[in-house]
Amino acid sequence: MQDGLPGCPDCSAAAAPGNSVPGTGGVNLVQDKWKNPTGGKVRGCDTEYGCGNYGASRGSRKHDGSDYESVPGQEIVSPVNGEIIRGSNPYKNDPSYNGVFIRSAEGKSVWVWYLSPDKGIIGSKVQEGDRIGTAQDLTTKYPAKNGNPAITNHIHVRIKDGKTSLNPENLIP
Ligand SMILES: [Zn+2]
Numbered sequence: 001m002q003d004g005l006p007g008c009p010d011c012s013a014a015a016a017p018g019n020s021v022p023g024t025g026g027v028n029l030v031q032d033k034w035k036n037p038t039g040g041k042v043r044g045c046d047t048e049y050g051c052g053n054y055g056a057s058r059g060s061r062k063h064d065g066s067d068y069e070s071v072p073g074q075e076i077v078s079p080v081n082g083e084i085i086r087g088s089n090p091y092k093n094d095p096s097y098n099g100v101f102i103r104s105a106e107g108k109s110v111w112v113w114y115l116s117p118d119k120g121i122i123g124s125k126v127q128e129g130d131r132i133g134t135a136q137d138l139t140t141k142y143p144a145k146n147g148n149p150a151i152t153n154h155i156h157v158r159i160k161d162g163k164t165s166l167n168p169e170n171l172i173p
Helices: 011-015
Strands: 066-069 075-077 082-087 099-104 109-113 115-117 131-135 154-161 164-166
Touching (some): 099 115
Antiparallel strands (some): 099 109
16 A cells, blocks of 8 residues: 555565564553644534544545645644554545655544655654645546536544544544
8 A cells, every 4th residue: 555655675685673562661651642633623514525534524535634734845743653654545546645644642543535645754753743744736626517616635534443443533632
């Protein structure tokens, strides 16, 4: 899943040296409040493109995650203490949109989408609030339509604890 990150096949090897188990060495294992990756609020509803809250309708599916409003090019920070395991692209057939998969220090799976990861970030340990990349522009994929505005730019955050999907809004202020 390093589609958007050429040169990444060595990621796991690069991560290996000094790769202590997360949670040792002063890493905060239990994290009550996470960091907002953009500093923005949860996206409301766009007429053409649905709502940004967790569980919002996506036709037959539900929105598995929460959208935090962003400005294209802005700095995006890690919402949690952990390790950036790999790149993660939201769309199988559109490599122009990217993101990262983070394993939190307490073992949760965290996907952060619609950002260009910083060079060399894959395989590195991060603390909440550390810069991990820059926000992408979603309005080229979801433009103004039928006289309604383009999608509100955002960063999508999805969190799972094992197989259980969690509401990011309960964790991220
Ligand atoms: Zn979303």
